[in-house]
Amino acid sequence: MTVTVATLGFPRIGPRRELKTALESYWSGKSGRGELLATAAGLRAATWARQKALGADIVPSNDFSFYDQVLDTSAMVGAVPALYGWKGGPVDLDTYFAMARGAQGGAHEECGAGCTHKAVDVPASEMTKWFDTNYHYLVPEFAPGQAFALSSTKVIDEYLEAKAQGIATRPVLVGPVTFLKLGKGEADRAALLRALLPVYAEVLNRLAAAGAEWVQMDEPCLVLDLADEDRALLAEAYAALAQAAPAVKLMLTTYFGALGDNLETALALPVAGLHLDLVRAPEQLALAAKAPAGLVLSLGVIDGRNVWRADLEAILDRLEPVVKSGRQIILAPSCSLLHTPIDLALETAIDPEVKSWLAFAVQKIEELATLARALNEGRAAVGDRLAASSAAARARRTSPKIHDAAVGERLAQVSDAMARRQSPFPERRRVQVESLGLPAFPTTTIGSFPQTEQVRKARAAHAKGTLTDADYQAFLRAETARTVKWQEDIGLDVLVHGEFERNDMVQYFGEQLSGFVFSKAGWVQSYGSRCVRPPILFGDVSRPSPMTVAWWQYAQSVTTRPMKGMLTGPVTILNWSFVRDDVPRSLACRQIALAIRDEVADLEAAGARIIQIDEAALREGLPLRRGDWAEYLRWAVESFRLTASAVADRTQIHTHMCYSEFNDIIAAIGDMDADVISIETARSKMELLGAFADYRYPAEIGPGVYDIHSPRVPAVEEMTELLEAARGRLAPEQLWVNPDCGLKTRKWPETEAALVNMVEAARKVRALV
Ligand code: GLN
Ligand code: ZN
Numbered sequence: 001m002t003v004t005v006a007t008l009g010f011p012r013i014g015p016r017r018e019l020k021t022a023l024e025s026y027w028s029g030k031s032g033r034g035e036l037l038a039t040a041a042g043l044r045a046a047t048w049a050r051q052k053a054l055g056a057d058i059v060p061s062n063d064f065s066f067y068d069q070v071l072d073t074s075a076m077v078g079a080v081p082a083l084y085g086w087k088g089g090p091v092d093l094d095t096y097f098a099m100a101r102g103a104q105g106g107a108h109e110e111c112g113a114g115c116t117h118k119a120v121d122v123p124a125s126e127m128t129k130w131f132d133t134n135y136h137y138l139v140p141e142f143a144p145g146q147a148f149a150l151s152s153t154k155v156i157d158e159y160l161e162a163k164a165q166g167i168a169t170r171p172v173l174v175g176p177v178t179f180l181k182l183g184k185g186e187a188d189r190a191a192l193l194r195a196l197l198p199v200y201a202e203v204l205n206r207l208a209a210a211g212a213e214w215v216q217m218d219e220p221c222l223v224l225d226l227a228d229e230d231r232a233l234l235a236e237a238y239a240a241l242a243q244a245a246p247a248v249k250l251m252l253t254t255y256f257g258a259l260g261d262n263l264e265t266a267l268a269l270p271v272a273g274l275h276l277d278l279v280r281a282p283e284q285l286a287l288a289a290k291a292p293a294g295l296v297l298s299l300g301v302i303d304g305r306n307v308w309r310a311d312l313e314a315i316l317d318r319l320e321p322v323v324k325s326g327r328q329i330i331l332a333p334s335c336s337l338l339h340t341p342i343d344l345a346l347e348t349a350i351d352p353e354v355k356s357w358l359a360f361a362v363q364k365i366e367e368l369a370t371l372a373r374a375l376n377e378g379r380a381a382v383g384d385r386l387a388a389s390s391a392a393a394r395a396r397r398t399s400p401k402i403h404d405a406a407v408g409e410r411l412a413q414v415s416d417a418m419a420r421r422q423s424p425f426p427e428r429r430r431v432q433v434e435s436l437g438l439p440a441f442p443t444t445t446i447g448s449f450p451q452t453e454q455v456r457k458a459r460a461a462h463a464k465g466t467l468t469d470a471d472y473q474a475f476l477r478a479e480t481a482r483t484v485k486w487q488e489d490i491g492l493d494v495l496v497h498g499e500f501e502r503n504d505m506v507q508y509f510g511e512q513l514s515g516f517v518f519s520k521a522g523w524v525q526s527y528g529s530r531c532v533r534p535p536i537l538f539g540d541v542s543r544p545s546p547m548t549v550a551w552w553q554y555a556q557s558v559t560t561r562p563m564k565g566m567l568t569g570p571v572t573i574l575n576w577s578f579v580r581d582d583v584p585r586s587l588a589c590r591q592i593a594l595a596i597r598d599e600v601a602d603l604e605a606a607g608a609r610i611i612q613i614d615e616a617a618l619r620e621g622l623p624l625r626r627g628d629w630a631e632y633l634r635w636a637v638e639s640f641r642l643t644a645s646a647v648a649d650r651t652q653i654h655t656h657m658c659y660s661e662f663n664d665i666i667a668a669i670g671d672m673d674a675d676v677i678s679i680e681t682a683r684s685k686m687e688l689l690g691a692f693a694d695y696r697y698p699a700e701i702g703p704g705v706y707d708i709h710s711p712r713v714p715a716v717e718e719m720t721e722l723l724e725a726a727r728g729r730l731a732p733e734q735l736w737v738n739p740d741c742g743l744k745t746r747k748w749p750e751t752e753a754a755l756v757n758m759v760e761a762a763r764k765v766r767a768l769v
Helices: 018-027 033-054 069-077 093-101 154-164 176-182 189-210 228-244 260-268 282-290 312-324 361-377 385-398 405-412 425-436 453-464 469-490 549-557 570-575 585-606 626-644 663-672 689-695 716-727 748-768
Strands: 127-129 136-138 170-174 214-218 249-253 273-277 296-302 329-333 514-517 524-527 530-532 536-542 564-568 610-614 652-657 676-679 700-703
Touching (some): 018 033, 069 189, 176 228, 228 260, 249 296, 405 536, 405 585, 469 549, 570 626, 626 652
Parallel strands (some): 564 610
Antiparallel strands (some): 514 536
């Protein structure tokens, strides 16, 4: 039986982030709908053709999205919350983007200036991380009695679009059970599923009518801890679909882990194929012997979540017996390639030795094609490609670039005491209250201020060499000084320098630490048009010299108010990097912790009274299975404490986390022993403070009072209401006032307006106590 190659999804942003440019131009009104649609169609066509050319036999469609595939699913089934004013019919682009980003009054693009269509002033839907990735999806919302109806034909349109280009794709859908599981709302899941299935069936039948033979049904919920009810929903869903849409074969796609205790459920579903993640769960290969003979197995053998080149010979050793057994096999990446950069060939500046150890999306498809060819025609058919891949794997294991003896020695000397502050929080608080002298409800921001066009241009010019070091420094200083003064003028209490010198909160540190390399074009989508270039952590980590002290000193020199030292924490640096797979994550994290600890000590020595260590990504590092949580939290919290505990009692340690689910990890948050934590709460209306209250969280908290993901400016009353709600749950002396997160993605006018309102809201609430 011939082995074929499939991909499960390809990055949609474009090799040069073409989609980002097109979206942002559309949003800002600089270009119209037609241009956006044309760019998107061009990207899709190029992506399909490219995957084919690289040797993928089965390429997906509907993996493209203007914002997010979960939002696309909500649009497909007409799950549009009432507040967006949608009246049924096809979900239009403006409604779609309003759900994604929020919208503030103004004319409808299509209608032109005089539009009085609807007074749109709506917040964005809630956004959260997709499983344990740094990709964010828009949380579906289900109202009681929620009805569903086919409201977007995107998946069918894109199938036909590819077909017209001569490519018979395998369309991808977020499966109904995963979709429901990711959503929120009081409605009963079983009732929702029953209402939802006819829409899925209709989609499948329309796809079949259009010519689709297979459809990829993503049900990554199958790698989570599931309740019996969830398993029953899966059984019901796939039985119903098999009956209602018998013409389509479903490739039930699981990824990000093992099926584990959901294996029986998965194998019992009436589907034609099953995709398994063999990178996170290599032991699942054993299924090839056990699964029903007719089931097509798609084996995810190439890592879709990391950038390391595969050892092809080692993979072949494992696959050959399976193929010999006669089972029909498809080779695939472990998951969608959405989570990897596009093309290593664009990287001209990565150290060639390190580069020879890497593979991005394009190279991963080539690896799959090589594997398939070797399986179909014998190893000799692929020439020296196998030997080259094994040689690279060997070279990486033994390279002196990776191993630094000094780092090992320092790790061996870490003691428990190094991960403990000198005194417990109440004593530290006494000293800090006295030395800082802040008002009740102190106001602050999370760190970054708008990264304007001008800032980005200056950075690009400096990188190109057209702006001298001195001129760039002068420019950054001017931006910083202006921002500090402005914060003083509007009455903020604890100031920040604005982070203008930083390209990204992780990259900035990675670039100054040893053990990391950086890509030039290795963009990975984080949410909507926002992309990041994760650092590539390839070796032992150390800090050659101070990284932030000079900027802090400058910023503090232009104000008498406390200036926060601003650092990214070790867990976040780890979780937002592509991490080496040759040592445990916990060890890599500890190495980073020691490096940042040195920076903490240097900031304190320079005079910083407040140091913020952002751990924006601590939660998303949680393993998908609860049974693995305790171990992760143990080393993650220990790494944070190791970083933070280098200081005296009077130095106030802040941490920041941009998400809003703490119930599960509140004890770990408590163990971090920070003096102040700022969190994201605006979109969840302070609900999550309940977790802190129930836990009797002893330290101080800045619950975000406005959502920075949207350009919308919240009114003073909106924020005072949120603060009132916070006051209902926590003691007034515990509360700080700040936005949900940093402001780098915002523009100045909305930032100024929102922060002026925020300071006013804090004043109002102060007057009440
Ligand atoms: N200090 C960072 C900033 O303000 C924090 C960003 C984040 O948590 N994502 O941008
Ligand atoms: Zn944040």
